[in-house]
Amino acid sequence: MHGPSHSPSAMPQPLTLYCKLVQSHTVATLDAQNVLLFCDLHLMNEYTSPQAFAGLHAQGRAVAMPGHNMAVVSHIIPTHPGLPRLIADGPSALQASNLAANCQRHGIPLFGTQDRRQGIEHVLAPELGMIRPGMVVICGDSHTTTYGALGALGFGIGTSEVEHVLATQTLVYRLAQDMRIRVDGQLPAGSTAKDLILMIIGRIGAQGARGFVVEFCGPAIDALSVEARFTLCNMAVEAGARGALIAPDARATDYVLAHAADIRGPARTAAQQHWQNLHSDAGACFEVEHQFDASDLVPQVSWGTSPDQVLPITGRVPQPEQLPDGPQRRSAEQALRYTRLAAGAALAGTPIQHVFIGSCTNGRIEDLRAAAAVLRGRQVAAGVRVMVVPGSGTVKAQAEAEGLAAVFTQAGAEWRQPGCSMCLAMNDDVLADGVRCASTTNRNFEGRQGRGAITHLMSPAMAAAAAVTGCITDVRQLELHHD
Structure with missing residues (x-):
């Protein structure tokens, strides 16, 4: 300084x-x-x-x-x-x-x-x-x-x-x-x-x-x-x-x-x-x-177990053998073992079982509006659980007044009380081993959302797109429905 x-x-x-x-x-x-x-x-x-x-x-x-x-x-x-x-x-x-x-x-x-x-x-x-x-x-x-x-x-x-x-x-x-x-x-x-x-x-x-x-x-x-x-x-x-x-x-x-x-x-x-x-x-x-x-x-999605292990939605999972020998390669190999992704596979189309929209990163009213624009008039895909958690009581009240909460529930998502929730496994909202989650949170470390749970970081709109398609999806391929 x-x-x-x-x-x-x-x-x-x-x-x-x-x-x-x-x-x-x-x-x-x-x-x-x-x-x-x-x-x-x-x-x-x-x-x-x-x-x-x-x-x-x-x-x-x-x-x-x-x-x-x-x-x-x-x-x-x-x-x-x-x-x-x-x-x-x-x-x-x-x-x-x-x-x-x-x-x-x-x-x-x-x-x-x-x-x-x-x-x-x-x-x-x-x-x-x-x-x-x-x-x-x-x-x-x-x-x-x-x-x-x-x-x-x-x-x-x-x-x-x-x-x-x-x-x-x-x-x-x-x-x-x-x-x-x-x-x-x-x-x-x-x-x-x-x-x-x-x-x-x-x-x-x-x-x-x-x-x-x-x-x-x-x-x-x-x-x-x-x-x-x-x-x-x-x-x-x-x-x-x-x-x-x-x-x-x-x-x-x-x-x-x-x-x-x-x-x-x-x-x-x-x-x-x-x-x-x-x-x-x-x-x-x-x-x-x-x-x-x-x-x-291009919309970004994390593929590994660190926020810097991220790719455009149009990208493919890295192949560790193509990385320089050393910590970066070993980190990629371990990340692929944990996330159960295949090297060289496309990110788009990867099936998910859970969606979390919330956190101190993306739990504000603008974030909920962006997610609602994707979910409005659509249904959550079969076999997918979606949790929408506002960042505060004030955000919750505003989302309800604007009709966003109704959009979420009509689509089949859960509209919940405010809190940190599934950003980290410190409360009741914990993922099971092997569950793959499209998440608007800030960290994708091993076990961050539950022991053995797999986290893909993305924007609220991208998480909502995954919710309705059942897989990691480029939101730009979907028509948005604003009020």
Whole structure:
């Protein structure tokens, strides 16, 4: 990271957006690589906070700034239709009750199991106006990078760091390097932000952004909706990124002002003026730069057990013997054993038994609209189970008001309560061994959705296409039925 020159005769050094955010939140410089960083908002969930609270209590400490913290039960909550929502699993129920007790003890807002707005933390926080440009937002969950869509520096932290933040509202933070990814052109019909980020991860690799905060820019990024930008930044961590940023433009600031009811009057004017400076300066230094063109982007589908093992829907499964001898070949061989795919086979036409539409990557209203456009007037294929899980109670209510929920149920899909659900096998929604799932989630690791379960990552529209055809299908071959 590059800081400004303090020589009185020197011109200020141009800064990246990332550097601006870090500098504006640095309480103290610890050494050349580490600073003490103030955290505007700390999000907590039920599975990374218990040990942190226990450590805090063992030392007799209080939470330093309760109002800068928020908690939500999301990963373990069942999504079965109907209320009330009861967690039957004993250890999971204990996690939820402990979180509630800790939040009550320290005066931390909690979106618990019975809250009508309850949902996934990374969907809930922006829609409730908690995320604003220029903030530092942290959470014990790696997909906190999502908030870069609004020009906020978000990243995941570990349990010991959660305790430090609770006690001080600061974090000992190791500086990252800067990477810029420019995407030219415009996304063609049938391709989405999910396809774009899968393509990028496939090109640069699952470790391609390790140690970097990535700033996305370019005409294709400018044209994305805010919800699509959430998807993009959410999955940047799958390339190893320590953060993802998009400079806030009018579209982003309009989103924030529409959701943050407390920003009005003089505060609104001051905020807008501040946000206008949240961009990388001309001539700012990036250690690594990549450039892509979205114009010919084809819908993407993962074939292996890492998000970078991805292909266009028109592609064929790699043949390991054609790869260089070494880790890449061995990884491909192991991935094919796990996914039970034949080397050289076409991805299109691969039968699936399950479809999952949801998650912090693709559980927002625009994602559900895209899936409904495919499912409207069609039926889920025989032998396929489809679960549609909204990202929050607010998304659920809106989808029902728009008639999307009716589209899903009429097609034969299950319309469920909000939560993380089948993104990861931490709740009731778990796939059986050998079940192949078309999924809108962010990870396809071995066992991610259930022991022996096989995950193919794709966009909501592509998942819906698989639902009605019973196999991995190019959605561009289907007629879409928008309202």
